[in-house]
Amino acid sequence: MSGSLLYAPRDCRILAVETLTPDEKLFRVSMADGLSLGHLPGQFVQVSLMGWGEAPISVASSPTRGPGFELGVRKAGSLTGALHDLKAGCCIGIRGPFGTPFDLEAMSGRDLLLISGGCGLAPMRSLIQYCQDHPEKFGRVTILYGARSPEQIMFRDEIAAWEASPVFACSHTVDSAEGGGCYDGAIGLITSLVEPLRIAAGRTTAVVVGPPVMYRAVIEVLTRKGLASRDIVVSLERQMRCGVGKCGHCAIDHLLCCKDGPVFRLDQIEHIPGAL
Numbered sequence: 001m002s003g004s005l006l007y008a009p010r011d012c013r014i015l016a017v018e019t020l021t022p023d024e025k026l027f028r029v030s031m032a033d034g035l036s037l038g039h040l041p042g043q044f045v046q047v048s049l050m051g052w053g054e055a056p057i058s059v060a061s062s063p064t065r066g067p068g069f070e071l072g073v074r075k076a077g078s079l080t081g082a083l084h085d086l087k088a089g090c091c092i093g094i095r096g097p098f099g100t101p102f103d104l105e106a107m108s109g110r111d112l113l114l115i116s117g118g119c120g121l122a123p124m125r126s127l128i129q130y131c132q133d134h135p136e137k138f139g140r141v142t143i144l145y146g147a148r149s150p151e152q153i154m155f156r157d158e159i160a161a162w163e164a165s166p167v168f169a170c171s172h173t174v175d176s177a178e179g180g181g182c183y184d185g186a187i188g189l190i191t192s193l194v195e196p197l198r199i200a201a202g203r204t205t206a207v208v209v210g211p212p213v214m215y216r217a218v219i220e221v222l223t224r225k226g227l228a229s230r231d232i233v234v235s236l237e238r239q240m241r242c243g244v245g246k247c248g249h250c251a252i253d254h255l256l257c258c259k260d261g262p263v264f265r266l267d268q269i270e271h272i273p274g275a276l
């Protein structure tokens, strides 16, 4: 990507907005110039809105579902709050795609265990859709998802479709269903879905994306089940500014989350205090 493309936002139009949960919306967008974004699953873009600044947001759709792309955005503060007020037809700026993608070549032919929590299902969805569109490239694909409560479950209809699909083994759970109305699914932490799994350690890659508290617990179970650190992949979040490895704002020791990550193999970061 040339220097000007690194820093200059490209105009994008919002094609559709869908409410996913009380805190999260899905934006379908397309480049105003009609070109595709050119991303790979796991990469992020810097989303900007005049007067509100920029925020890194993972691409939530697979490149196989183009030419447009989707962003799942949690209302967290000023920029994401302003995004939530936008409707179809509005314009936003996009820089990117940036960062490391999931290593699809290294995952080829292997069983995949895709574990996400909360908003982590947004970046994971890009990989899930890719697997759905290229089932011949992977072994058995297992999807596990945990949300805090029934109302916080993202992509509800798609989860139901993945659970019914012969391509995947898929389950979800919620931490607590108090006030959850007619929810009749599993209740418990995401680790309760990982514990009973029989994992063929030598031929499985686990991908874990979620809130920081989830990583330690899930990785402990995976390690106990024999998965090596090189076969566990995580996606990390840090506060960012440039998004392209220039400002040092997102440093994790000697690594830059925006350029060396956000996708890391566990063996790249496990020795760095505070990385997870």
Ligand SMILES: Cc1cc2nc3c(=O)[nH]c(=O)nc-3n(C[C@H](O)[C@H](O)[C@H](O)COP(=O)(O)OP(=O)(O)OC[C@H]3O[C@@H](n4cnc5c(N)ncnc54)[C@H](O)[C@@H]3O)c2cc1C
Pocket: 044, 054, 055, 056, 057, 058, 059, 072, 073, 074, 075, 076, 077, 078, 079, 080, 081, 119, 122, 123, 236, 237, 238, 239, 240, 262
């Ligand atoms: C690689 C990457 C991918 C991301 N993907 C997504 C995504 O797909 N969907 C999504 O909703 N969010 C995603 N985020 C988080 C998102 O970037 C932040 O929520 C956003 O920057 C907040 O901006 P704001 O202006 O709305 O909030 P602000 O008003 O700037 O801040 C609100 C609060 O959020 C905190 N905050 C700001 N940035 C971050 C951050 N990066 N991590 C943790 N806390 C932060 C601030 O300290 C403050 O407490 C991602 C972050 C990274 C680094």
Ligand code: FES
Pocket: 239, 240, 241, 242, 243, 244, 245, 246, 247, 248, 249, 250, 251, 256, 257, 258, 259
């Ligand atoms: S955000 Fe500037 S170096 Fe990563």
